[in-house]
Amino acid sequence: MLPCGHQWVDEDDVQAVAEVLRSNWLTTGPKVDEFERAFADCVNAREAVAVSNGTAALHAAMFALGIGQGEEVIVPAITFVATANCVVYRGGSPVFADVHPDTLLLDPAQAASKITSRTKAIIAVDYAGQPCDYDALREIADRHELALVADACHSLGASYNGRSVGSLADLNIFSFHPVKAITSGEGGMVTTDDKTLAQQVRIFRHHGITTDHKQRAEKDSFFYEMADLGYNCRLSDLQCALGLSQLRKLPEFVRRRREIAALYDEGLADTPAVCPIAVRSEVSHAYHLYVLQWNLNRLRVDRTEVFAALRAENIGVNVHYMPVYKHPYYHRIGYEMEFCATAERAYAGLISLPIFLHMTDQDVADVLTAVTKVANYFHV
Numbered sequence: 001m002l003p004c005g006h007q008w009v010d011e012d013d014v015q016a017v018a019e020v021l022r023s024n025w026l027t028t029g030p031k032v033d034e035f036e037r038a039f040a041d042c043v044n045a046r047e048a049v050a051v052s053n054g055t056a057a058l059h060a061a062m063f064a065l066g067i068g069q070g071e072e073v074i075v076p077a078i079t080f081v082a083t084a085n086c087v088v089y090r091g092g093s094p095v096f097a098d099v100h101p102d103t104l105l106l107d108p109a110q111a112a113s114k115i116t117s118r119t120k121a122i123i124a125v126d127y128a129g130q131p132c133d134y135d136a137l138r139e140i141a142d143r144h145e146l147a148l149v150a151d152a153c154h155s156l157g158a159s160y161n162g163r164s165v166g167s168l169a170d171l172n173i174f175s176f177h178p179v180k181a182i183t184s185g186e187g188g189m190v191t192t193d194d195k196t197l198a199q200q201v202r203i204f205r206h207h208g209i210t211t212d213h214k215q216r217a218e219k220d221s222f223f224y225e226m227a228d229l230g231y232n233c234r235l236s237d238l239q240c241a242l243g244l245s246q247l248r249k250l251p252e253f254v255r256r257r258r259e260i261a262a263l264y265d266e267g268l269a270d271t272p273a274v275c276p277i278a279v280r281s282e283v284s285h286a287y288h289l290y291v292l293q294w295n296l297n298r299l300r301v302d303r304t305e306v307f308a309a310l311r312a313e314n315i316g317v318n319v320h321y322m323p324v325y326k327h328p329y330y331h332r333i334g335y336e337m338e339f340c341a342t343a344e345r346a347y348a349g350l351i352s353l354p355i356f357l358h359m360t361d362q363d364v365a366d367v368l369t370a371v372t373k374v375a376n377y378f379h380v
């Protein structure tokens with residue numbers, strides 16, 4: 001089975017981690033600072049704070065913004081559950097807004113329509129690796145004095161109107177899970193230009209304590225204070241060394257993903273039953289996912305059967321994502337009547353194709369053969 005996503009780790013990544021194992025610092029050491037500095041420079045942000053995973057990064061962002069009981073944060077209906085869960089962790093309520101039918105990105109007009117007196121922030125999700133319409137979202141956020149957060153877990157390496165993802169929102173969230181653009185095993189990052197927000201994220205990842213061991217060592221002091229209820233969600237030096245080594249390869253990683261996507265685009269242009277997600281002209285896409293919308297009006301079966309047929313061809317297809325409010329947990333906490341029409345319609349026909357670094361052109365051709373075969377077979 002050809003997997004849907006897979007990491008690329010080579011010998012210099014292994015060496016980088018081995019060096020840390022032989023050093024004095026396995027965690028809270030120099031590799032953390034080095035990775036943060038390199039990452040901030042890479043995405044053109046002033047500050048980068050490394051945390052244990054993308055979910056912790058989202059949680060830290062909600063903490064830094066002071067989201068609390070009864071407050072609302074607008075999130076797109078189609079995303080990974082963690083985007084909404086981070087609001088619930090803080091006692092707040094995610095408010096689901098519908099997506100644009102062509103791109104499946106948060107629709108700015110839909111987001112605006114969900115704003116109430118309790119709304120504090122908008123989390124935009126760069127679904128599949130395509131940056132959202134940040135100019136429109138910024139305008140709405142400013143007009144209503146809301147914070148703008150980018151869940152950029154799919155879009156490291158992408159840009160919007162020539163500006164890097166990571167510098168487009170007040171807080172920008174990344175994940176280094178193995179299927180993402182670069183990996184540190186598990187890992188996450190928050191980037192921001194705001195020193196105060198960055199400091200809040202640092203406090204959050206270290207128990208709510210306002211100083212770290214380096215600052216205390218400088219002052220020859222034992223004294224520390226816990227100012228708020230934080231957590232331990234630090235990223236170790238082992239992981240930061242891997243992340244740092246991977247970050248150097250990001251341009252090549254993104255280049256190959258775009259190449260695979262272009263082969264898919266070309267190979268599926270004459271298959272009317274499938275339509276790749278639209279890409280807007282002002283973005284450069286990072287292609288974390290390559291998503292097809294299957295035109296169910298042109299098929300005699302539903303997505304479940306298409307999915308099974310592609311798996312039977314040994315293609316490790318996947319579905320990203322069911323609208324978050326349809327999960328049983330969200331039903332239980334009061335979202336059972338929620339309905340975003342575009343998200344529902346899109347979800348019924350979504351299938352993601354394999355896309356990862358060491359896929360060969362032959363692998364891509366095999367996927368195209370399977371997709372056209374299945375599309376033609378079920379065509380009406």
Ligand SMILES: *Cc1c(COP(=O)(O)O)cnc(C)c1O
Pocket residue numbers: 053054055056079080082083125151153154174175176177187188
């Ligand atoms: C991967 C992902 C996350 C969570 O990241 P983890 O590192 O797995 O915790 C959050 N949001 C989106 C959109 C993601 O794809």
